[in-house]
Amino acid sequence: MPRSFLVKKHFNSSKKPNYSELDTHTVIISPYLYESYPVPIIPQPEILSSVAYNPITVWTTTGLLPSPLPNDLSPLSGYPSSLGRVSPPPPSDKSPISDEEERIQSKLSDPHAMEAEKFQCSLCSKTYSTFSGLAKHKQLHCDAQSRKSFSCKYCDKEYVSLGALKMHIRTHTLPCVCKICGKAFSRPWLLQGHIRTHTGEKPFSCPHCNRAFADRSNLRAHLQTHSDVKKYQCKNCSKTFSRMSLLHKHEESGCCVAH
DNA sequence: CTGGGGATGGGGCCC
DNA sequence: CGGGCCCCATCCCCA
Numbered sequence: 001m002p003r004s005f006l007v008k009k010h011f012n013s014s015k016k017p018n019y020s021e022l023d024t025h026t027v028i029i030s031p032y033l034y035e036s037y038p039v040p041i042i043p044q045p046e047i048l049s050s051v052a053y054n055p056i057t058v059w060t061t062t063g064l065l066p067s068p069l070p071n072d073l074s075p076l077s078g079y080p081s082s083l084g085r086v087s088p089p090p091p092s093d094k095s096p097i098s099d100e101e102e103r104i105q106s107k108l109s110d111p112h113a114m115e116a117e118k119f120q121c122s123l124c125s126k127t128y129s130t131f132s133g134l135a136k137h138k139q140l141h142c143d144a145q146s147r148k149s150f151s152c153k154y155c156d157k158e159y160v161s162l163g164a165l166k167m168h169i170r171t172h173t174l175p176c177v178c179k180i181c182g183k184a185f186s187r188p189w190l191l192q193g194h195i196r197t198h199t200g201e202k203p204f205s206c207p208h209c210n211r212a213f214a215d216r217s218n219l220r221a222h223l224q225t226h227s228d229v230k231k232y233q234c235k236n237c238s239k240t241f242s243r244m245s246l247l248h249k250h251e252e253s254g255c256c257v258a259h
Numbered sequence: 260c261t262g263g264g265g266a267t268g269g270g271g272c273c274c
Numbered sequence: 275c276g277g278g279c280c281c282c283a284t285c286c287c288c289a
Binding site: 159167193194197214224246250 | 260261262263264265266267268269270271
Binding site: 162167217243248 | 277
């Protein structure tokens with residue numbers, strides 16, 4: 001489910017950035033974050049398989065989608081397999097237009113080649129028996145290309161800004177690696193939050209009770225339990241819930257059907 | 260089945 | 275433009 005209006009679903013008419021510049025390097029969080037963790041009981045990432053902990057290689061070497069972090073390497077049970085949700089890469093790499101123009105030029109100079117092969121669009125792989133057919137098709141693409149669009153090479157998502165795309169690509173490359181358990185994250189602050197699960201640090205305290213939380217969102221969810229007013233109401237039975245997910249569960253359990 | 264905690268993902272916003 | 279943080283959402287697990 002897209003959570004941003006920036007995400008565009010349509011797939012053609014994409015503008016490809018220079019991915020060699022987008023691929024980010026592994027980020028190791030400052031060692032002081034690990035100081036309160038007594039003994040690393042799980043192998044350090046540097047002695048673990050580079051295949052397992054270098055997600056970049058997963059897509060570039062296979063082109064398909066095995067799980068970047070095999071389940072048996074995940075030290076913490078019950079992780080939602082977000083990695084498994086990653087969509088497979090598009091079937092073919094899109095080559096620059098200039099390359100294809102070169103190819104077409106060489107075909108024009110070789111009539112036999114023209115008969116033997118079809119003209120293929122570099123953007124959507126559609127093929128045409130004639131050059132003019134391809135040219136017409138590409139005109140449509142050019143119109144579409146005038147609308148700014150940056151598409152991900154790992155999945156079919158598109159973004160209106162390069163920055164948004166770069167941020168998204170981190171969700172594939174997962175450059176932030178936990179030194180303790182080797183789990184990889186897309187952003188440093190996600191890793192920091194994860195490290196708190198090792199250290200037990202809970203910086204977010206509830207003002208109404210003694211509970212503390214490692215994550216602000218979880219504190220916010222907890223605060224709802226102190227509130228008399230539940231934010232989420234079932235449209236059918238008017239029952240209210242403290243969390244959207246609880247309302248969804250309620251609806252899925254058949255309330256809406258029953259009414 | 261319900262409610263709540265824990266962990267995580269990911270786009271947006273601000274500096 | 276990038277990093278850090280915010281906010282929302284989701285999933286899993288357990289009582």
